[in-house]
Amino acid sequence: xxxxQTKLGLVLESVNLPINLNTFNDRLILxxxxxLLQEAGVDMGYRFRWYLRGPYSSGLTEDAFSIDALPDKGxxxxxxxxxxxxxxxxxxxxxxxxxxxxxxxxxxxxxxxxSTLFLIKTRQVLPDNPEGIxxxxxxxxxxxxxxxVSEALEELKKFGYAFP
Amino acid sequence: xPSRNGAKRRIVIDNIHGDIELTEMxxxxxxxxxxxxxxxxxxxxxxxxxxxxxxxxxxxxxxxVFKIMSRIVDRLKINHEGPTLSEEDQTNLRLAALLHDxxxxxxxxxxxxxxxVNLTEEVVxxxxxxxxxxxxxxxxxxxxxxxxxxLENQKDIREAIGGAEKAKIVGELFSRTTATDQQLxxxxxxxLDMDRLDYLLRxxxxxxxxxxxxxxxYILNNIRISPSGxxxxxxxxxxxxxxxxxxxxxxxxxVYYHKTTYAFEEVCRQLLRRMKDSGKFSILKDGDEVLRxxxxxxLATFNDSYLDNLIQEAAHSEGDxxxxxLATCIASRxxxxxxxxxxxxxSRANKHTKCAFFLEKCxxxxxxxxxxxxxxxxxxxxxxxxxxxxxxxxxxxxxxxARNLEPEEREEIIKIFKVDQEExxxxxxxxxxxxxxxxxxxxxxxxxxxxxxxxxxRSVNDIRSEVRSWAE
Numbered sequence: 001x002x003x004x005q006t007k008l009g010l011v012l013e014s015v016n017l018p019i020n021l022n023t024f025n026d027r028l029i030l031x032x033x034x035x036l037l038q039e040a041g042v043d044m045g046y047r048f049r050w051y052l053r054g055p056y057s058s059g060l061t062e063d064a065f066s067i068d069a070l071p072d073k074g075x076x077x078x079x080x081x082x083x084x085x086x087x088x089x090x091x092x093x094x095x096x097x098x099x100x101x102x103x104x105x106x107x108x109x110x111x112x113x114x115s116t117l118f119l120i121k122t123r124q125v126l127p128d129n130p131e132g133i134x135x136x137x138x139x140x141x142x143x144x145x146x147x148x149v150s151e152a153l154e155e156l157k158k159f160g161y162a163f164p
Numbered sequence: 165x166p167s168r169n170g171a172k173r174r175i176v177i178d179n180i181h182g183d184i185e186l187t188e189m190x191x192x193x194x195x196x197x198x199x200x201x202x203x204x205x206x207x208x209x210x211x212x213x214x215x216x217x218x219x220x221x222x223x224x225x226x227x228x229v230f231k232i233m234s235r236i237v238d239r240l241k242i243n244h245e246g247p248t249l250s251e252e253d254q255t256n257l258r259l260a261a262l263l264h265d266x267x268x269x270x271x272x273x274x275x276x277x278x279x280x281v282n283l284t285e286e287v288v289x290x291x292x293x294x295x296x297x298x299x300x301x302x303x304x305x306x307x308x309x310x311x312x313x314x315l316e317n318q319k320d321i322r323e324a325i326g327g328a329e330k331a332k333i334v335g336e337l338f339s340r341t342t343a344t345d346q347q348l349x350x351x352x353x354x355x356l357d358m359d360r361l362d363y364l365l366r367x368x369x370x371x372x373x374x375x376x377x378x379x380x381x382y383i384l385n386n387i388r389i390s391p392s393g394x395x396x397x398x399x400x401x402x403x404x405x406x407x408x409x410x411x412x413x414x415x416x417x418x419v420y421y422h423k424t425t426y427a428f429e430e431v432c433r434q435l436l437r438r439m440k441d442s443g444k445f446s447i448l449k450d451g452d453e454v455l456r457x458x459x460x461x462x463l464a465t466f467n468d469s470y471l472d473n474l475i476q477e478a479a480h481s482e483g484d485x486x487x488x489x490l491a492t493c494i495a496s497r498x499x500x501x502x503x504x505x506x507x508x509x510x511s512r513a514n515k516h517t518k519c520a521f522f523l524e525k526c527x528x529x530x531x532x533x534x535x536x537x538x539x540x541x542x543x544x545x546x547x548x549x550x551x552x553x554x555x556x557x558x559x560x561x562x563x564x565x566a567r568n569l570e571p572e573e574r575e576e577i578i579k580i581f582k583v584d585q586e587e588x589x590x591x592x593x594x595x596x597x598x599x600x601x602x603x604x605x606x607x608x609x610x611x612x613x614x615x616x617x618x619x620x621x622r623s624v625n626d627i628r629s630e631v632r633s634w635a636e
Binding site: 002003004006007010041042043045047049050058062065066068069070071080081082083084085086087090122 | 277279280281282286289294295296297298299300303306308309336339340341512516520550551576
């Protein structure tokens with residue numbers, strides 16, 4: 001495992017989202033969670049692009065498969081490391097975002113939150129315009145209504161995400 | 165000379181593609197100081213230390229990618245069943261191809277990942293205390309982010325493109341950050357992307373090896389976009405597509421991960437990380453400094469010489485013997501000694517590969533070996549390039565898994581149009597394609613090197629004989 005993979009493994013462990021690549025939903029949650037954590041300042045060095053389901057990093061997919069291929073999914077190696085204080089502090093600020101993971105709608109929730117943030121960060125939409133954001137999402141085959149976007153914006157603000 | 169639409173055109177002659185035709189606006193972009201910087205960035209990093217003629221640059225490669233994109237755009241005008249490309253789309257695609265590498269660091273990928281380099285001391289096992297990851301800080305941005313930043317902040321290129329708005333659109337296209345124009349972005353980022361189509365041929369010819377000699381003309385002449393906007397290759401060009409994927413694998417094994425090239429590059433990465441950590445050298449301290457540098461006039465000198473000077477600075481420094489030894493190794497072209505290597509084709513199902521076994525042995529025994537022979541641990545280093553994939557996504561999946569991917573995950577897999585079918589299918593789904601047989605397999609390499617600092621051949625051989633059994 002290189003430093004980047006080590007950090008990825010430790011960060012995911014810390015939010016109780018161990019690497020699981022079994023289903024598309026599992027893989028989608030992984031992508032969106034890492035994007036949201038990076039945007040919270042926990043830099044894991046992944047570059048996200050816009051795909052059909054929002055922010056997506058092929059480098060992350062590659063590293064996740066690499067860790068998954070290790071004899072114990074890298075647990076033995078991860079046990080030798082710990083995260084630095086600054087990362088832990090930043091993770092703690094947004095930990096609540098991942099507390100709903102047992103709920104049915106978690107995939108939809110995390111996809112909406114991550115996609116909304118990506119559109120705002122890349123200045124494709126304005127953060128005070130839920131209707132406009134909903135329109136762009138619908139153009140990308142994501143059926144999110146303006147009121148859902150408003151809730152997503154509130155969530156993002158609640159967890160301290162700053163908008164440009 | 166007038167072009168097809170009557171406007172003035174310029175011709176550049178290229179050893180790979182022949183005549184490359186540019187519009188006056190594209191010519192102005194090429195002639196900016198910002199674009200000309202690419203002439204002083206070697207395409208193959210330290211490849212020229214092994215293949216002496218591999219001194220070709222990002223400049224020539226960028227023009228080559230531009231030419232391929234121009235040919236694809238022309239091809240799609242007549243072989244396109246989906247929405248047509250507007251004149252503006254065509255211009256933007258050509259510009260995005262021309263500028264896709266505008267943000268590259270000195271020696272291409274060498275500097276980009278320096279924040280994530282594992283030092284040998286961090287890899288080997290020792291003690292019971294947990295190791296702490298380096299603290300958060302502004303890490304060096306990737307070259308696409310840097311490219312977008314350059315387009316938006318360097319006045320010469322921004323104006324040559326046609327202003328800030330145009331610069332933003334082109335930057336978003338090559339970095340794929342925009343939610344619109346997905347089909348256009350895909351042309352640049354699909355598994356069959358023009359970046360690879362150019363570099364395989366260019367690198368192969370510059371290095372003087374035959375492995376990257378793909379059938380570019382046949383591939384380009386058989387590209388089509390389906391009614392739903394998916395880019396694919398006609399079934400009759402299946403062999404050319406397979407050859408392209410296999411060529412990539414062979415080029416990695418013979419050129420990109422050549423044992424000596426890779427050794428010099430890994431020494432350089434280790435050196436840069438140590439210089440950065442020490443805080444005593446003139447290396448850019450963090451990502452914020454990188455962004456400042458590429459925003460101003462100092463961009464012009466952010467080229468291979470910048471890194472050459474850093475290496476010289478380290479080679480003549482005092483105080484840290486490991487830094488000095490690593491720098492001297494590169495500056496005097498004294499290749500590190502390969503002590504042992506494990507390699508082989510591996511599947512995801514087999515978690516106990518030769519490479520994994522060798523790596524574990526190294527982690528377990530290297531500190532003791534270094535101590536026994538009185539060699540600083542930092543002069544040993546593990547070289548484990550990323551496993552080489554035949555197919556970007558398919559190499560990680562079984563055929564069944566590949567069939568069950570969601571559309572966005574399938575996007576990176578090459579698509580083939582079967583006879584009489586409007587929509588193409590994944591190359592992994594074609595049973596008589598050898599690529600599907602190689603799915604779920606990668607080629608792994610794990611090496612252990614020593615920067616020997618002029619040790620006698622006998623001493624190196626003593627160490628080598630102890631290490632060799634670790635790789636068996």
